[in-house]
Amino acid sequence: MKSTYSTTELAQMLEVNESTIKRWTDSGYLECIKTKGGHRRFPIRAVLKFVHENRMSVPAIEKELLIDRELRAQVVAGDIRSLVPEFKAAMAAGNTSDVLRILRLGVAAKPDLLTVYHELVFPPLAAIGASWARGETTVDIEHLASQSIREALARLQSELYHKPANGKTALLACHEHEQHDLPLRCVNQYLTSEGWRTLFLGPQTPTDSLVFSINRNRPDLVVMTSIVIEDERRFIHDVNHEIVPALRKLGGRLAIGGPGVARRFTGVLKADFLSESILEYARIGDARLMEAVRA
Ligand code: B12
CATH class of the missing domain: 1.10.1240.10 (Methionine synthase domain)
Known part of the structure; x- marks a missing residue:
């Protein structure tokens, strides 16, 4: 399934003329976005909403969604x-x-x-x-x-x-024994879409390799996951005495995310952000805010 459709594609799918699509758009029935070149693009959400509101039956969409009517209505409502x-x-x-x-x-x-x-x-x-x-x-x-x-x-x-490049680099890594890298992959994907250059070191990254990578790549932000910490003393030592000092020298910041990290580690870990929800990355990954903090 595509995330947006052109006027031609949508006209074919809804079995109407392109001029009808243009008319619906101009009269505000159907939402669209305009490309830099002035072409209309229809996000799938707007198409679903339109189809749903007008009780249309569109086999091409239904086949792709494979979900029942009620579910589709909920998805349309976000x-x-x-x-x-x-x-x-x-x-x-x-x-x-x-x-x-x-x-x-x-x-x-x-x-x-x-x-x-x-x-x-x-x-x-x-x-x-x-x-x-x-x-x-x-x-x-x-x-x-x-x-x-x-x-x-x-x-x-x-x-x-993907937003245009913002000139910032993020390095993402799990601590030495940590295998749970899925949330970190999500943060990686989000930052990339926000225009960051990201370097994903993944699960079980030895601390000396992470420090080496920090010195080599000079990241603005390092993101680590802490879901299962096998050796808590070692983790605290590595963060406070190896990772944070290396980053501070270069002016970078450290974010650690995972269940209960703020509760467990506030005042213990010298990280700049301890996040218990991935939603906090809207703030942490905001390059303008990072610039303001640095200034
Ligand atoms: C998938 C999985 C695995 C996979 C990992 C694959 C991978 N590449 O990521 C595999 C199979 C390898 C694995 C292994 C193990 N796992 Co495991 N695993 C999971 C599972 C099902 C999902 C992990 C995940 O992605 N969580 C992310 C989301 C779903 O977690 P969440 O808490 O809802 O997240 C919210 C916040 O906490 C926060 N958050 C969480 N993490 C992060 C990270 C960042 C960066 C941010 C910003 C936010 C954030 O954001 C979310 C809300 O927005 C969890 C279940 C669970 N509840 O997490 C168990 C779980 C984490 N695993 C567990 C265990 C015990 C293990 C093992 C030790 C099992 C074993 N005996 O071998 C091993 C080894 C772990 C190690 N040393 O790292 C336990 C941990 C219990 C504990 N706290 O000690 C869990 C909770 C299962 C359970 N219910 O018991 N696991």
């Missing part, structure tokens, strides 16, 4: 939480193409990527983790889910709108 059960089932089955399809739908319904991660991507992961902890799900399901979401996020990347 309620992507209604997609969670279907998303979870696709993840648990390792069905990457379905995971990608629903992810696209989420992005079409809610152009704010952080909300898509927060409301659509994380809840099924948390639910799968909880049923694994209760002994109701085997670890292979967790692996399939992780793999399908990782692949779907990678495939989505080229379809996302």
Whole structure:
């Protein structure tokens, strides 16, 4: 499914003339955005809304969405939480193409990527983790889910709108024993779409390698995940005595995200941001704010 349609494509899909589409747009029935060259582009969300409001039946869209009418109405209204059960089932089955399809739908319904991660991507992961902890799900399901979401996020990347480069660099890494890199991948994708240059070191990054990379790449921001900390003393030592001093020398900042990090580590870790929700990256990843802090 595409995220926007041209006038020609939409006319074909709705089986009307292009002039009808233009008329609907000019009279405000159908929302569109204009490209720099003045061409109309129709975001899928606007198309869904129009189709829904006018009770139209469009087989081409219905085939792509594969969801029932009620669900479609909720998605049109921007309620992507209604997609969670279907998303979870696709993840648990390792069905990457379905995971990608629903992810696209989420992005079409809610152009704010952080909300898509927060409301659509994380809840099924948390639910799968909880049923694994209760002994109701085997670890292979967790692996399939992780793999399908990782692949779907990678495939989505080229379809996302990217703001022009903002001249900032972010380095993203998990601490030495940390394997949970999915939230970090989401932050990576978000920052890239905001115009950051990102360098993704991924799971289990040795601290000396991270420090080496900081010195070599001089990032404006380092983002780390802390979900499972096997050796808390070591983690605190590495952050406060290795990572933060290396970054400070270059004027960079450190953000650490994960469940309960602010509660556990405020006043303990010398990071600039301790975030318990990915939504906080709207502020942390705002390059203008970062500039203002530096000035
Ligand atoms: C997928 C998964 C794995 C995958 C990781 C794949 C990958 N590449 O990421 C694999 C299979 C490798 C794995 C391994 C393990 N896992 Co695991 N895993 C998970 C699972 C299901 C999802 C992880 C995830 O992406 N969470 C992200 C979201 C879903 O978490 P969330 O808390 O809702 O996030 C909110 C906030 O906390 C915050 N947030 C969380 N992280 C971050 C990070 C950033 C940067 C930001 C900004 C915000 C943020 O944002 C969200 C809200 O907006 C979780 C379940 C869970 N609840 O997280 C278990 C879970 C984290 N795993 C767990 C465990 C125990 C393990 C293992 C130790 C199991 C084992 N015995 O081998 C190992 C090894 C871990 C290690 N050393 O790193 C436990 C941790 C319990 C604990 N706190 O100690 C969990 C919670 C499962 C459970 N219910 O018991 N795991």
